[in-house]
Amino acid sequence: MTATEAVGAAVEVVDLAVTPLRELNQRLHDLADQTAGPERWRVLNPNGAHAVACGLDAELEVEIEGHVGYYCAGMNKLAAVRVHGNAGTGLAENLMSGTVTVDGNASQSAGATGRGGLLVVHGDAAARCGISMKGIDIVVRGSVGHMSAFMAQRGRLVVCGDAGDALGDSIYEARLYVRGHVAGLGADCVEKELRDEHAAELRELLLQAGLGDVDPREFRRYGSARQLYTFKVDNAAAY
Amino acid sequence: MCGIVGLFAKSLELEESLGEHLAAMLTQMSGRGPDSAGIAVYRNPAPFGSSKLTLFSPDPLEDWEALCQELGARFGGSPEASVRSSHAVILVDAEAADAEAWVREAHPDLRVMSAGQAIEIYKETGRPEEFVSRFDLASFQGSHALGHTRMATESSVTTEGSHPFSTGLDLCLVHNGSLSNHNRLRERLRREGIAFQTENDSEVAAGYLAWRLREGASLEEALEACLEDLDGFYTFLVGTLDGFAVLRDGIACKPAVIAETDDWVAMASEWRAIATLPGAAEAREWEPAPGVAYAWERAKV
Numbered sequence: 001m002t003a004t005e006a007v008g009a010a011v012e013v014v015d016l017a018v019t020p021l022r023e024l025n026q027r028l029h030d031l032a033d034q035t036a037g038p039e040r041w042r043v044l045n046p047n048g049a050h051a052v053a054c055g056l057d058a059e060l061e062v063e064i065e066g067h068v069g070y071y072c073a074g075m076n077k078l079a080a081v082r083v084h085g086n087a088g089t090g091l092a093e094n095l096m097s098g099t100v101t102v103d104g105n106a107s108q109s110a111g112a113t114g115r116g117g118l119l120v121v122h123g124d125a126a127a128r129c130g131i132s133m134k135g136i137d138i139v140v141r142g143s144v145g146h147m148s149a150f151m152a153q154r155g156r157l158v159v160c161g162d163a164g165d166a167l168g169d170s171i172y173e174a175r176l177y178v179r180g181h182v183a184g185l186g187a188d189c190v191e192k193e194l195r196d197e198h199a200a201e202l203r204e205l206l207l208q209a210g211l212g213d214v215d216p217r218e219f220r221r222y223g224s225a226r227q228l229y230t231f232k233v234d235n236a237a238a239y
Numbered sequence: 240m241c242g243i244v245g246l247f248a249k250s251l252e253l254e255e256s257l258g259e260h261l262a263a264m265l266t267q268m269s270g271r272g273p274d275s276a277g278i279a280v281y282r283n284p285a286p287f288g289s290s291k292l293t294l295f296s297p298d299p300l301e302d303w304e305a306l307c308q309e310l311g312a313r314f315g316g317s318p319e320a321s322v323r324s325s326h327a328v329i330l331v332d333a334e335a336a337d338a339e340a341w342v343r344e345a346h347p348d349l350r351v352m353s354a355g356q357a358i359e360i361y362k363e364t365g366r367p368e369e370f371v372s373r374f375d376l377a378s379f380q381g382s383h384a385l386g387h388t389r390m391a392t393e394s395s396v397t398t399e400g401s402h403p404f405s406t407g408l409d410l411c412l413v414h415n416g417s418l419s420n421h422n423r424l425r426e427r428l429r430r431e432g433i434a435f436q437t438e439n440d441s442e443v444a445a446g447y448l449a450w451r452l453r454e455g456a457s458l459e460e461a462l463e464a465c466l467e468d469l470d471g472f473y474t475f476l477v478g479t480l481d482g483f484a485v486l487r488d489g490i491a492c493k494p495a496v497i498a499e500t501d502d503w504v505a506m507a508s509e510w511r512a513i514a515t516l517p518g519a520a521e522a523r524e525w526e527p528a529p530g531v532a533y534a535w536e537r538a539k540v
Contacts, residue, residue: 048511067510
């Protein structure tokens with residue numbers, strides 16, 4: 001380790017205009033299991049490439065300068081990935097832990113199936129944001145598209161703007177907070193009272209996302225009415 | 240999966256390098272559609288009273304000169320064929336519809352890829368990179384162009400089944416997705432007098448638009464009617480004499496990105512195709528909303 005890295009100032013710069021994407025991802029993967037190496041990374045010229053900084057498993061900081069394609073930061077553990085641009089389909093899909101932040105917009109299925117960690121989108125997220133989420137927290141500064149939180153099982157989805165049609169369709173136990181207009185609720189998704197404990201967890205999530213200026217009391221809470229087939233005790237024998 | 244690209248020039252510089260940029264965009268979308276590739280380019284409008292045909296022959300020894308002489312004998316003038324690989328573009332001293340009808344009748348072995356004032360359509364099976372060099376895409380200049388890379392699902396991999404599809408003058412369509420009610424709709428459109436050359440679902444969408452436009456709808460109205468009458472998944476890019484338009488179905492699971500600068504408007508399935516364009520990093524970029532038609536047209540002089 002060099003002296004500059006030791007004081008945490010060194011940033012490893014990888015330019016995807018010259019370095020193959022697989023080489024970048026392999027170098028990042030090699031840092032799993034506490035292998036010594038650079039902790040701060042800067043990726044240049046992503047130009048919409050797929051699977052940038054995917055599958056990380058170490059406490060790294062990765063800054064990506066530009067728009068990324070599909071599945072950026074997918075399956076991430078521990079690392080903090082920030083995209084200074086827009087992201088394509090499947091951003092931070094199956095996020096396990098750590099944080100993924102996008103300065104711009106995210107395409108469909110952002111945070112899909114995520115099990116933990118925090119995803120922050122400062123622009124809008126498109127359709128199916130948080131589809132099948134299983135413990136991830138997602139904070140969207142803008143709006144989300146239709147079918148967001150479809151079959152959401154666990155975790156929190158916070159939307160500072162509006163939500164598209166069929167929000168929370170067939171939802172299980174996830175909690176949804178929307179500040180703006182909801183175009184329509186999906187099957188078995190209902191509005192619920194925003195109690196003090198909800199305002200408190202919302203304030204905490206907004207602070208973590210760097211949105212401390214947003215008032216938690218301006219949101220409405222949505223969740224499962226628990227009326228679909230799987231919630232009926234009469235159907236328990238089927239399992 | 241398929242790939243779509245479109246490029247609309249807003250500056251003279253971009254018009255002069257249209258083909259070069261289209262080639263780069265199409266190559267980026269190769270992975271989405273390695274079966275076939277095709278383009279529609281709008282350029283060099285035919286003089287008033289004449290029209291332009293793009294014809295395809297599966298015969299590499301096709302005698303285009305003889306065809307030109309026949310066309311000259313039938314419609315007057317001395318047409319010349321501009322040949323690119325398996326395709327030829329011919330200027331005819333006749334209305335486009337008349338010239339097209341004559342070719343279909345007199346030469347059923349030839350395929351009319353497009354007919355109109357400015358449109359030229361080229362498409363072939365094989366990898367998009369090969370298509371780009373075989374048809375020398377980089378040499379094209381023009382006002383706007385569409386492209387497609389195909390991964391076939393609904394019909395076989397043939398030149399005729401490749402995109403773009405044209406069933407109306409200066410009109411064409413490329414499609415990412417699949418339609419499920421195309422058989423019934425094709426029959427309905429045939430009864431309305433729309434001709435089809437394949438069993439392909441996307442050709443039905445092109446025919447549907449041609450029919451709506453013929454019945455007096457504007458391009459936006461025709462696209463909005465698609466939302467009612469077409470069942471399936473689609474991102475469409477539609478080319479007309481003056482510009483192009485984008486439409487995604489209400490579910491919007493097929494991707495689309497649009498970007499705009501002072502020099503161009505571009506549409507593609509993925510950002511990496513648009514990233515090849517000059518000034519892309521500073522472009523205004525957005526994802527078209529489901530069920531909303533977006534159109535760009537050259538200002539009428």
